[in-house]
Amino acid sequence: MSKLAIQVIDKSYINPADKTTKQVIKDLEINLGNNEFVCLVGPSGCGKTTLLNILAGLDTRFTGSIELDPQHLKPKVGYVFQNPRLLPWRTVQENIELASHAKPEILALLLENMGLTAEKDSFPEHLSLGMSRRVSIIRAFATDPDLLLMDEPFVSLDPPTARQVRQLLIDLWSKRPHKVLYVTHDLREAIALADRLIFLDTRPMSVITEVTVTIPRKDRNKEIKIEQFRQQLFIDYPEITKLL
């Protein structure tokens, strides 16, 4: 049982052209409960990818702290990038094994859950985009991370494929719960996936409001429930309309 406390007090860029400093994130505080699925919702270009790179340890030039409580450890991160970022010269299985030390039986199970058992020896260039996305999701789960980051992983998939992969993701997550931070600008997708929504303002990025999604998990595939919840959101929190 652990919590994750994220605090980014300041993240700024220096614009090399005119030497001005631009603040991207200011006083951002997000706490993640055990196995909580949180969606970050905000307009494109609000610095979400910057935040994810900080959380993944790829960007260390910021003021703040990211700690697991109560152990005060840096979280081990699994990152599902916007592009799958698979090594094209390694097979599906090798790609997953290189990133994780998952036991073969776990790996086989994950491949089966994502419907990729037949493709485990294929090279990524022979896969469709939807399949590559699924491989990159498996890779992230296989590392058994403290925190799963997902950066709009279903963007540029056609709607049926996106729906299918989203369902596979939720099924997998239900079997192997982890803390998830999922970035999206699609409110319907966020409502369908999340335990909690965090709405982000832009330039500098900060939290506007947080909403717990009250729809039971079993009703999440019902369009009508999602739509009702969405309409109610706009009534209860008029400040979020400008974000979407």
Added chain:
Amino acid sequence: MPLIYRPAVLALLSISLFLALWYALASYLNTPTLPTPLVVVNVLLDEISTGQLPHHLGKTLYRLFISFSIAMLLGCAIGILLGRHKPLDYFFDNWLVIFLNIPALVTIILCYVWFGLNEVAAILAVVINKLPNVIVTIREGTRALDVELLDMAQCYRFSKSKTLRHVIWPQLHPFVMAATRSGLALIWKIVLVVEMLGRSDGMGYQLHLFFQLFDVASILAYTVAFVTLIQGIELLILKPLDKQAQRWRR
């Protein structure tokens, strides 16, 4: 497809045509400075049976192999380093430009003058001639590395050696192959000059000897042997390596 359009048949036809033209020209001119292919083949067989050609060819190949290996290993290491670290690259860029533009002959002469007419000087001269090309090629390859994949490796905590082997090396492979091919072509020409100027064995030494005797048939016999060997390396070693490394491509 008609038999005549098969690549193997075409290749055979074209080499036959080449030999026929050579034969016709040599017969027509009838001069010792252009022997017919038959004469050359006879000399070649003679030189092989006396053990002369294998000995000198072996020496040259040995020098080729040593200097090529050193140049490639060192060149890859330095190239990756310069490609990954901008300040180093800026600092050493001038050195590279200087070494790239020193004529091969100058390096060879200086090496012999400074280090004596010995094996080490000979190999050093070849390495210095080849090294800058390898560095530049590998540096270009390293600059073109995919940042997204490097980020992925860092995020999933790949070790340094894992990153090098699974992320960086496969991306550098085409550049290494390019450096290998151009390197082989460059090095064997330089090795001959090095041998001609300061060694008492090897192809270069022999060619120099035949030149003084105006023995064109022997010169051509050695050339044929050498070209065949280099082609053999290409077909039997480089091509299979390429195929192996490219199998993931669509």
